[in-house]
Structures are given as structure tokens and as C-alpha cells.
Amino acid sequence: MLAKRASLAELAGEQWDLIVIGGGITGAGVLLEAARQGRKALLLEQQDFAWGTSSRSSKMVHGGLRYIAQGEVRLTRDALRERERLLRDLPGLVERAQYLFPLRDGRFPGRWPMTAVLSLYDFLAGIRDHRFVPRAQVLMRVPGLDTAGLNGAMSYTDALTDDCRLVVRCLLEAARHGGRSLNYARATAIRTENGRTENGRARVDVTDLESGDSLTLNAGAVINATGAWANRLGGAGQRIRPLRGSHLFVDPARLPVADCLTLINPRDDRPVFVFPWEGVTCIGTTDLDHGDSLDQEARASGAEVDYLLELINGQFPKVNLGREDILSTMAGVRPVIASGDGKDPSKERRDHAVWEENGVVTVSGGKLTTFRLIALDALCAAGLLGPREARRARRSNAPLFRPLPDAPEQVDQFLHGVQDDEALLRWVLSHEAVVHLDDLLLRRTRLGLLRRDGGAGLAERLRALTGELLGWDAARWEQEWARYEEIRERFYGVPPADRDRAAA
Ligand SMILES: Cc1cc2nc3c(=O)[nH]c(=O)nc-3n(C[C@H](O)[C@H](O)[C@H](O)COP(=O)(O)OP(=O)(O)OC[C@H]3O[C@@H](n4cnc5c(N)ncnc54)[C@H](O)[C@@H]3O)c2cc1C
Structure with missing residues (x-):
């Protein structure tokens, strides 16, 4: 399980087969597939898991009718097959x-x-x-x-799904295979020797945003799965x-x-x-x-x-x-990988791209739905999966997820308005690496988005639960509530009309 957040120092000194940077669906999928292949893998996320695009999608696990209409038959077929697999493996969540x-x-x-x-x-x-x-x-x-x-x-x-819960579910599943993940840990540089990463020569400089500590981790391979941020970590081979x-x-x-x-x-x-x-x-x-x-x-x-x-x-x-x-x-x-010809945004292709530069594999673009296939492509490019194994894995019909032991059923459910359920809140606070109140209210659950009061009516209950399960005292609670309210208001509130900006 993810349990409480690990400390960076705990993870240093280890020799990782793979470090995945980025805790959205792409990174979580790569971690899951790598851990399933027996690789010793660690994922680093600069904010909270799914803080980036993967908590803000249209929540559709779909082939994409628009893709088929654009003649993208293969992309649609692959996505539809993954949709059917997820419906089978995660009933209730998909x-x-x-x-x-x-x-x-x-x-x-x-x-x-x-x-x-x-x-x-x-x-x-x-x-x-x-x-x-x-x-x-x-x-x-x-x-x-x-x-x-x-x-x-x-x-x-x-x-339909809850995209953020899908990411966390991948991380929980990866953890069962030994995959580790750390939120609020920003990779600041990736260093390789002569553009090669073999023999543990890649170094990833990381800053723990909670403690302020910085240190260097060692890995045999690094996959940059930072989505819209991919160009920032050296993955400049394609323009996002x-x-x-x-x-x-x-x-x-x-x-x-x-x-x-x-x-x-x-x-x-x-x-x-x-x-x-x-x-x-x-x-x-x-x-x-x-x-x-x-x-x-x-x-x-x-x-x-x-x-x-x-x-x-x-x-x-x-x-x-x-x-x-x-x-x-x-x-x-x-x-989205830019075509470079200034197309209408809605006409840009939405499939993923994987490229390698100086020993670092970058993967970006793509869809929520096809995370497993994207992960296999990235692992192949990083040399952690041979082409034959990858072909076999792509065709494999083996379940990707198993039921979580001891978890209340609400963990794998959504669309049922059960997000303030006591058992769910207790599980999330105990097992899903919640660091801040906004992690709980905006992502692990969506209470902050779904309730008109932003969850204020639950504040006393949440104060008691975070005290009991996370050890927050009164001062910490006040600080967390103020931080959460500010984030909710600024980034999830209702902006006034400003007709001078283009909408779409
Ligand atoms: C409006 C919208 C609707 C969509 N709807 C759908 C849909 O219905 N169905 C579908 O299949 N797809 C949909 N998509 C596409 C899908 O959401 C994205 O393709 C997918 O979420 C991208 O995931 P990702 O992991 O690559 O990126 P992200 O989720 O953005 O993850 C990248 C992560 O990397 C982290 N990061 C960045 N820099 C660093 C660093 N230096 N160190 C550590 N971490 C770092 C970021 O904080 C971020 O969390 C939609 C996208 C959008 C924007």
C-alpha cells in the first residue's frame, strides 16, 4: 500500500532499476507495468498524485468517436480494447x-x-x-x-471513471508488486554519463517540497512522464x-x-x-x-x-x-505533441509519443484510456522490456488489477455520491499518502468540487479524522483549511465574465 508518505531519505541509497518522473496516469501506468515485470521502480511526483492533467480530464474511458471520424482506426481500436479490459478489471471504478x-x-x-x-x-x-x-x-x-x-x-x-482514483488505483496496485511512489518530490535535473544510463549511471536530483531537503537518487533508467511539463526536464525532442x-x-x-x-x-x-x-x-x-x-x-x-x-x-x-x-x-x-503548423487546437492529433535523448526516455501525449499501452511503449524504449515481451504483454488478457484486500468497496466505486462515507475517508487517510487537505478534498475524493459549500459542512468530522489518522493538531488543521480554501477559490472557483479572451 502507499500508506503514509515515505521520506526521500528512506529512498536514497537504493539502486533503482527505474525512476519514473511524473505521477499522472502515464507515470502511474509505467510504474505499474515495471513493477509487474519485477523491476525495482520508484515514481516521483512534484505535487500530489494526479495533480496535473490526470485529475482534470473529461473522465471518459473511451475509444474516442472523434478519432474514428478522423480516420484514426488503430488508435480507436486500441483504446476500445483497453476500455473493455478496464470495465472488466475495475468494475465500479470504470x-x-x-x-x-x-x-x-x-x-x-x-x-x-x-x-x-x-x-x-x-x-x-x-x-x-x-x-x-x-x-x-x-x-x-x-x-x-x-x-x-x-x-x-x-x-x-x-x-466513465474518476481519473484521479484511477491513478491512485494504479499506484496501489504497483505497490503490491513492490513499486514505490513519492508525492511532493520534484525532480530538478536528470544527469547521465555520455548519454547512457546503463549500469546505474543515471542520477536524478530531487527536492522534497515538504522538508526542503534535496538529494540525488541513482537509477539504471529514467522515464520522464511529466506530460505538459515534459520539455522542462530535457525532453525537448518533440515540442509540447x-x-x-x-x-x-x-x-x-x-x-x-x-x-x-x-x-x-x-x-x-x-x-x-x-x-x-x-x-x-x-x-x-x-x-x-x-x-x-x-x-x-x-x-x-x-x-x-x-x-x-x-x-x-x-x-x-x-x-x-x-x-x-x-x-x-x-x-x-x-x-499534445505539436504538429508545428499552427493547426486549430481541436485538430491536433491526440496520440502519444515516446522519444529518447541523452539516455532519458520521455513519454507524453496520449489518453487516460490507453495508459497500459503507453507504459509498454515507454518501457520498451527504455530497454526494460524486449520487443517480443512487449508484444506478448500488449496481447495479454491477464487482469491488470486484483481486488484490494481490506479496502472498503467504496474505494473502487464512483458515480454513487458516497464520497463522504466514513469507511472511504478512513481508508484514504490511512492508505493513500494524503499530505495536504486539498489532496483529500480535490483529488482522493472530489468533495470540494461537488459540494456547494466546498466541504465546509464536513469540517468538524474531517478535523477529527485527520487528527486521529494523520496526527494533525489544531494549528495544522487551521493551516490546511486556509490552504485548501485558497486553492479551491483561485483554481476551482467561478471566474467572472471576461469577454476579451478567446474561449475555444
Ligand atoms: C480537458 C481534458 C479532457 C480530457 N479528457 C480525456 C478523456 O475523457 N479520456 C481520456 O482518455 N483522456 C482525456 N484527456 C487526456 C488525458 O487526461 C491526458 O492525456 C492524461 O491525463 C495525461 O497524463 P500524464 O500522466 O501524461 O500527464 P499529467 O497527468 O499531467 O501528469 C504529469 C505529472 O508530472 C508532474 N511533474 C511535472 N514536472 C515534474 C518534476 N520535475 N518532477 C516530478 N513531477 C513532475 C506533474 O505535476 C504532473 O502531475 C483529457 C485531457 C484534458 C486536458
Whole structure:
């Protein structure tokens, strides 16, 4: 188990086969696969696990209809196979969800092109789950949807998850195979000899952000899995184009949805999802170049909020959704590999890239859904997995996850609004390396995003639990609460309108 956070000093003096830098889904997947192969592996994350993009995605474990529409059949097939594997291995944490794609007169795609695309989509996944839903039924399933030109919808299935819990689940599973991970540990430099890392010649300088201590760790191989930050640690072989996407979590009483709706914004023909998630309604995403510093958390701009509200109010003319209905916002930065030709952000390819420079393998781009395949590619490039073993692993149907002994069932569940469950909170505080209150309220659980009061109503209970399980005294609690409130307000709050910035 991850248990309490390890100290950096405890991990120094060891000779690691592999150090993975970056504690998002990519790094966690690499750690899990390396540990499963019997490698002595350590993961370092500069903030909290999944603090980067991997807690801020659209939560979809999917093949990606847009990829198939763009002709990316292989990418879609691989992602769909991984989706089916995750549905099998992590029931409750990855759940099949019903999607509806409304069809309108004169708008592309119509019923038959969609049927063709969905037939291929289902065929690649090995299922048959799509059908046409007549207009009257659509309006029963989605009350309030604009009726203008509506002639039905295509229904199909994909899957939803809690991305952050998926990352932590990978780390917990890796720990069972001996994989270690440390949050709040920033790699400041990777040093190799003559561009080679064999014989333990790679050195990673690390600073423990909690204690302020710095030291050097030794490893046979280093994989830079820092996503949007990849260019900062020397992985400059490909240029990352950071693209921001933002979501709104809104009061489900104001916009209740039972299905995941794929709405096409008539303004720019971009798809936006509206879906039920953990008891609230989630709307997203935008897609624009992220010009803000990567040193601070990404946050939604006022213009992005306007863009999403305008879309909803166009598609649900009587709802009149406003800023007061938004419980919180969430913005993430996609580590997209730049094509270099200044494409429209939504047209950039979303697959991953692995490259090697001076003995360090960098992996970036890609999707949440395909983390296992991305990990195998990275381990191959680092020489820790032979091509034949990698081929076998790719085809293997062996379960990646086993049930966690002693864990309450809520640990592997989501979408059920059980996040304030006592057993879950106790497990998380005891087994999931929580360092700060925001780790608990914004990532291990999403209480801070889902509740209008940001969790204030739970404060007394949380104060008692963190005292008992983490040893926090009154002063530490006050400090943590103030830190959490500031982060929530600045980065997950509702920004005022600022129409002078581009939204998407
Ligand atoms: C808005 C949005 C919606 C998306 N929706 C979906 C979706 O529905 N389905 C899907 O499959 N994919 C989706 N994606 C893509 C997916 O979320 C990303 O591809 C994935 O999360 C990237 O994971 P990562 O581990 O590579 O990067 P990250 O999660 O960003 O992890 C990199 C980590 O490295 C850490 N780091 C950086 N520098 C250092 C350092 N020096 N030392 C130590 N640690 C460091 C960072 O703090 C960060 O936590 C979406 C992306 C966005 C932005």
C-alpha cells in the first residue's frame, strides 16, 4: 500500500532499476507495468498524485468517436480494447455509460453517417450497443432539450471513471508488486554519463517540497512522464503544445441529465459533453492554447465559462443556466505533441509519443484510456522490456488489477455520491499518502468540487479524522483549511465574465 508518505531519505541509497518522473496516469501506468515485470521502480511526483492533467480530464474511458471520424482506426481500436479490459478489471471504478448524440435537420452528421461510424466503433470493441432513438423518446430522456430541427438521436455506450482514483488505483496496485511512489518530490535535473544510463549511471536530483531537503537518487533508467511539463526536464525532442480544456460542475437540480449527451456547438462545430458524474452534472470541455505559467494550477477563464454556459442555454432554451448554478470549475492542460503548423487546437492529433535523448526516455501525449499501452511503449524504449515481451504483454488478457484486500468497496466505486462515507475517508487517510487537505478534498475524493459549500459542512468530522489518522493538531488543521480554501477559490472557483479572451 502507499500508506503514509515515505521520506526521500528512506529512498536514497537504493539502486533503482527505474525512476519514473511524473505521477499522472502515464507515470502511474509505467510504474505499474515495471513493477509487474519485477523491476525495482520508484515514481516521483512534484505535487500530489494526479495533480496535473490526470485529475482534470473529461473522465471518459473511451475509444474516442472523434478519432474514428478522423480516420484514426488503430488508435480507436486500441483504446476500445483497453476500455473493455478496464470495465472488466475495475468494475465500479470504470463504468459503462449511455451516450446520446442528438441529430438535427441540416446538421452533419446525420443518422446514416453516424450509424456507419458507430457500427465500426462497436465492431472494434467487440460489442453491439448502438441504436437510433426517435425524437419523442429523446425528449423523454432529455427534458428541456431544444426541439428545433431535432429528429432523434444516436445512442451508444462508452465508459466513465474518476481519473484521479484511477491513478491512485494504479499506484496501489504497483505497490503490491513492490513499486514505490513519492508525492511532493520534484525532480530538478536528470544527469547521465555520455548519454547512457546503463549500469546505474543515471542520477536524478530531487527536492522534497515538504522538508526542503534535496538529494540525488541513482537509477539504471529514467522515464520522464511529466506530460505538459515534459520539455522542462530535457525532453525537448518533440515540442509540447499545451492545450487547456475546462469543465463546469453544476447543480443537478438545475440541469438534470441521466445520459452523457454529446452536443455539437453550432458556433464552431466542436463537441461538448454534458454528463452525470458523482451526483452532479459535468459540462465540458473547451480547447484552447494555454498561455499561463505551468508553475501554477490551470484554471478556467471567464470566457471559457461564458462559452459553455452559452452552449447550454442554446441547447436548453428554458434552463437559463448562470454562474450561480456552477458548483466549481476544473481546468486541465493536454500534453499534445505539436504538429508545428499552427493547426486549430481541436485538430491536433491526440496520440502519444515516446522519444529518447541523452539516455532519458520521455513519454507524453496520449489518453487516460490507453495508459497500459503507453507504459509498454515507454518501457520498451527504455530497454526494460524486449520487443517480443512487449508484444506478448500488449496481447495479454491477464487482469491488470486484483481486488484490494481490506479496502472498503467504496474505494473502487464512483458515480454513487458516497464520497463522504466514513469507511472511504478512513481508508484514504490511512492508505493513500494524503499530505495536504486539498489532496483529500480535490483529488482522493472530489468533495470540494461537488459540494456547494466546498466541504465546509464536513469540517468538524474531517478535523477529527485527520487528527486521529494523520496526527494533525489544531494549528495544522487551521493551516490546511486556509490552504485548501485558497486553492479551491483561485483554481476551482467561478471566474467572472471576461469577454476579451478567446474561449475555444
Ligand atoms: C480537458 C481534458 C479532457 C480530457 N479528457 C480525456 C478523456 O475523457 N479520456 C481520456 O482518455 N483522456 C482525456 N484527456 C487526456 C488525458 O487526461 C491526458 O492525456 C492524461 O491525463 C495525461 O497524463 P500524464 O500522466 O501524461 O500527464 P499529467 O497527468 O499531467 O501528469 C504529469 C505529472 O508530472 C508532474 N511533474 C511535472 N514536472 C515534474 C518534476 N520535475 N518532477 C516530478 N513531477 C513532475 C506533474 O505535476 C504532473 O502531475 C483529457 C485531457 C484534458 C486536458
